[in-house]
Amino acid sequence: MPPTIDLRSDTVSRPTPAMRQVMAQAEVGDDVLGDDPTVLNLQSHVARIMGKPAACFVPSGTMANQVAIRAHTEPGDELLAHRDSHIIHYETGAPAALSGVMIAPLDGPDGQFDADDVRAAVRPRSSHFACSKLLVVENTHNRGGGSIWPLDKIARVTAVARELGLHTHLDGARIWNACATTGIDPAEYARHFDSVSCCFSKGLGAPAGSAVCGNPDFIARVHRFRKMFGGAMRQAGILAAACRYALDHHRARLTDDHRNARALAAGASSINGLSVINPVESNMVFIRIDPRLGTAADFARSLEAHAVRSLPNRPDVLRAVCHIDVDADMISRAIEALRACATQAPAATMPAAGLKPVRS
Numbered sequence: 331m332p333p334t335i336d337l338r339s340d341t342v343s344r345p346t347p348a349m350r351q352v353m354a355q356a357e358v359g360d361d362v363l364g365d366d367p368t369v370l371n372l373q374s375h376v377a378r379i380m381g382k383p384a385a386c387f388v389p390s391g392t393m394a395n396q397v398a399i400r401a402h403t404e405p406g407d408e409l410l411a412h413r414d415s416h417i418i419h420y421e422t423g424a425p426a427a428l429s430g431v432m433i434a435p436l437d438g439p440d441g442q443f444d445a446d447d448v449r450a451a452v453r454p455r456s457s458h459f460a461c462s463k464l465l466v467v468e469n470t471h472n473r474g475g476g477s478i479w480p481l482d483k484i485a486r487v488t489a490v491a492r493e494l495g496l497h498t499h500l501d502g503a504r505i506w507n508a509c510a511t512t513g514i515d516p517a518e519y520a521r522h523f524d525s526v527s528c529c530f531s532k533g534l535g536a537p538a539g540s541a542v543c544g545n546p547d548f549i550a551r552v553h554r555f556r557k558m559f560g561g562a563m564r565q566a567g568i569l570a571a572a573c574r575y576a577l578d579h580h581r582a583r584l585t586d587d588h589r590n591a592r593a594l595a596a597g598a599s600s601i602n603g604l605s606v607i608n609p610v611e612s613n614m615v616f617i618r619i620d621p622r623l624g625t626a627a628d629f630a631r632s633l634e635a636h637a638v639r640s641l642p643n644r645p646d647v648l649r650a651v652c653h654i655d656v657d658a659d660m661i662s663r664a665i666e667a668l669r670a671c672a673t674q675a676p677a678a679t680m681p682a683a684g685l686k687p688v689r690s
């Protein structure tokens with residue numbers, strides 16, 4: 331059987347031989363004591379890219395968001411985020427557990443909301459209420475279909491947040507993908523926020539590592555909470571070297587992943603019983619499985635038998651993510667596997683009518 335095509339996430343990508351080479355040669359020191367030169371270099375480099383004065387290197391995107399939330403808030407505060415955001419769905423309740431904050435979920439298509447939603451959700455200052463303290467925006471938005479926030483919408487929601495006294499944080503785990511599609515500079519997105527997190531371990535292909543960027547006082551607090559949450563690493567330069575390499579060499583190629591995602595979406599949409607529910611603005615494809623073909627989990631199991639891996643994202647939706655270890659040929663094979671699985675299932679003869687792509 332040909333090698334498995336792993337579309338579960340862009341997190342599954344493995345460091346390239348060239349990346350491993352720079353990791354092996356990285357100059358290192360004790361980063362908890364502040365003397366790993368490769369980490370220091372990465373931090374100042376990514377801060378510069380984001381147009382912020384300072385940055386802190388952390389092991390994961392989850393930790394990046396959580397130290398930022400903790401540094402912006404106090405227990406009893408409330409943060410505002412889209413109902414479908416990563417911090418609500420996939421960070422194990424950490425805002426409640428680690429920062430003692432409540433979350434006010436906002437609604438809107440594609441993981442996005444608008445300024446009026448922010449205004450309506452911010453609580454009046456009163457001794458009765460939690461203190462609305464922080465607005466979190468996710469770009470690209472994972473459960474929103476890898477959607478990209480328009481810059482003017484970001485400007486509107488963050489302006490209202492600022493006017494009402496809130497801090498603002500950008501979960502930019504995949505900000506690189508947004509930039510690759512729009513051509514907008516990362517700093518142009520980041521300048522609307524007090525802090526921004528970004529990941530090197532997703533589309534950029536590093537084995538681990540994320541960063542939080544912001545002003546020096548905020549980053550000093552981030553350093554404190556990174557230590558408190560157990561994320562301060564010693565000779566972390568080995569990882570930081572991979573992250574720097576990823577930043578320098580793997581940003582431009584993200585458009586390949588986006589092209590592959592569009593090809594996968596086009597292929598999936600042509601198959602009876604499958605429909606693509608997102609507009610495919612970056613590297614993610616969300617495929618709705620007609621219930622007559624079984625659940626998304628059933629379908630994912632059939633795909634595995636064809637050496638294609640995907641992740642059920644909702645009971646009837648599969649997520650497929652393109653990344654550096656997936657090329658155009660593998661996408662063609664993945665489409666054939668989708669076709670074979672849809673054909674094997676009992677509903678293969680149903681008419682295409684009613685199975686048109688829809689936006690979620």
Ligand code: TLP
Pocket residue numbers: 338339340341389390391392393395416420468470471472501503504529531540
């Ligand atoms: N997302 C993962 C899973 O947790 C769902 C994935 O496979 O997409 N912010 C966003 C928007 C993310 O998508 C993720 C990872 C993170 C933060 C957290 O990053 P890690 O996995 O490094 O903690």
